[in-house]
Structure formats: C-alpha cells, structure tokens
Amino acid sequence: MGKFPEENKPGYAVYSRRTLALYDALVLGFSNRFIWRCPSRHLIGHHVANLSARHLDIGVGTGFFLDKARFPAKSPQITLLDPNRECLESASERISRYKPKSVHADAMVPLPGALGHFDSIGLNYLLHCLPGSMARKSVVFDHLKPHLSEGGTVFGSTILQVANPRPLLASKLMSIYNARGVFANADDTLEALRAELSARFAEVSIEMIGCVALFTARFAKT
Structure with a gap:
C-alpha cells in the first residue's frame, strides 16, 4: 500500500476487496440508517449541493456517493486520492464513465505538489478513521488548502461523539471500532470540529443528523 506512516494504517487497511463488497450494504445501508441515524440520502444530497466540475475526493471508499450524486457538468474532472489501492481501484471502476484520475497518497502527510487545484474537495467518512485528536487529524485541512481554488469548497461528513443520548448500538459499535483502530473518534466532538474548521x-x-456531522467550509484563511 505504499510507505505511509504506520500509525495511520488501521483506519484504512481494513478495506479489502472482500470488505468493500459488503461496505455499501452494511455501512451505507444498515449502519447509516439504523445505527448512526443518518440515512445515506442525506449524504448524497450533501454531495449534490457541493460537488463541482473539478473535484478531488479524499478517502474514496467504494465510490458510492460520486456514483449516486449529480455533477454540475457532463464531463467533470475527478481525482481520487487514498492510501488504500483497493479503494482506489474500486471507486475508479465504479465511476469509470467519468475517467477519474487516481492518486495513491495519504492525506495525513503533505500532498503531492503536482496534484493541482480543485473547486471542491470531499472528505466523506474520513476524519473519524484518522488517528489522534481532532486537532491532530485536522492537519488534512492544512494539506489540502494549497490545492483548493479561490472560493472553492471543502465538504464532508464524519461520525462524532454526541452530547444527546445515542442509541445503545451506536455506543457499542463505536467502542468496538475504536478498540480495533478502525475508528479513532473517541474524543471527536462537534465543538472540536467547528473550532478546527473555523x-x-x-x-x-x-x-x-444523528451521530453524523455534515460540514461545509469555504474561503480558506491564509
């Protein structure tokens, strides 16, 4: 998968061809609706509202949302970026009609200078898989800012620890995922996310929506 920091791997190494084949049904279907209480239609709508014709997607999963959402152009320029080659291949195959470009990279380290500039950058279900506190993992925003066009949009979603009572299944599953290193969001709160973005x-x-924060950020500060 490339020589990326070892501490970052638990959040993405779990995704193999086998697990990706189940991902849409188990995570985007069952878990989003019944555990995280944020049906995937909300995430699709979030994409539709923020996608541009020149888009970078970081942490691409199966390519589900790029496949389901509508772009504002018939032939958008899409770049997929992920440290997991299986995810890159799966997403690239799924949206092959758009002829996406794939970049094998880890957003926790500075991104390749030749990556280019984008009018929208998506980070869907990425942050809760990254190691460390919200302050530490938010370095991804610093790494993507040089590649964001003036007036461009950063958007995404992440599963947070919420103040209001969570369903028992949500608490248990989040604890299991954190123990296994698949999630690293034990201390991720709405306040912390807002502070890092602001x-x-x-x-x-x-x-x-439920346990999921749908965020949008514009006008990068220098």
Whole structure:
C-alpha cells in the first residue's frame, strides 16, 4: 500500500476487496440508517449541493456517493486520492464513465505538489478513521488548502461523539471500532470540529443528523 506512516494504517487497511463488497450494504445501508441515524440520502444530497466540475475526493471508499450524486457538468474532472489501492481501484471502476484520475497518497502527510487545484474537495467518512485528536487529524485541512481554488469548497461528513443520548448500538459499535483502530473518534466532538474548521476557513457550516456531522467550509484563511 505504499510507505505511509504506520500509525495511520488501521483506519484504512481494513478495506479489502472482500470488505468493500459488503461496505455499501452494511455501512451505507444498515449502519447509516439504523445505527448512526443518518440515512445515506442525506449524504448524497450533501454531495449534490457541493460537488463541482473539478473535484478531488479524499478517502474514496467504494465510490458510492460520486456514483449516486449529480455533477454540475457532463464531463467533470475527478481525482481520487487514498492510501488504500483497493479503494482506489474500486471507486475508479465504479465511476469509470467519468475517467477519474487516481492518486495513491495519504492525506495525513503533505500532498503531492503536482496534484493541482480543485473547486471542491470531499472528505466523506474520513476524519473519524484518522488517528489522534481532532486537532491532530485536522492537519488534512492544512494539506489540502494549497490545492483548493479561490472560493472553492471543502465538504464532508464524519461520525462524532454526541452530547444527546445515542442509541445503545451506536455506543457499542463505536467502542468496538475504536478498540480495533478502525475508528479513532473517541474524543471527536462537534465543538472540536467547528473550532478546527473555523481556524482555517472564514465560512463554516455544520449540520448534525444523528451521530453524523455534515460540514461545509469555504474561503480558506491564509
């Protein structure tokens, strides 16, 4: 998978061809609706509202949302970036009609200088898989800012620890995932996410649906 920091691997090494084949049904279907209480239609709508014709997707999963969402152009320029080659191949195959470019890289380290600039950058279900505190994992925003066009949009979603009572299954599953290193969001809160985004962008919007934060950020601060 490339020589990336070892501490980052538990959050993405779990995704093999076998697990990706089950991902849409188990995570985006069952878990989103019944455990995280944020049906995937909300995430699709979030994509539709923020995708541009020149888009970078970081942490690509199976390519589900790029496949289901509508782009504002018939032939968008899409770049997929992920440290997991299986995810890159799966997502690239799924949206092959758009002829996406794939980049094998870890967003926790500075991104390749030749990556280019984008009008939208998506980070869907990425942050809760990254190691460390919200302050530490938010370095990804610092790494993507040089590749964001002026006035461009950063958007995504992440599963947070919420103040209001969570369903028992959500608490148990989150604990299991954190123990196994698949998640690293034991201390991720809405306040922490808002603080990190606001430190880097002039315009920040966050909507909570169940345990999921749907965020949008624009106008990067220098």
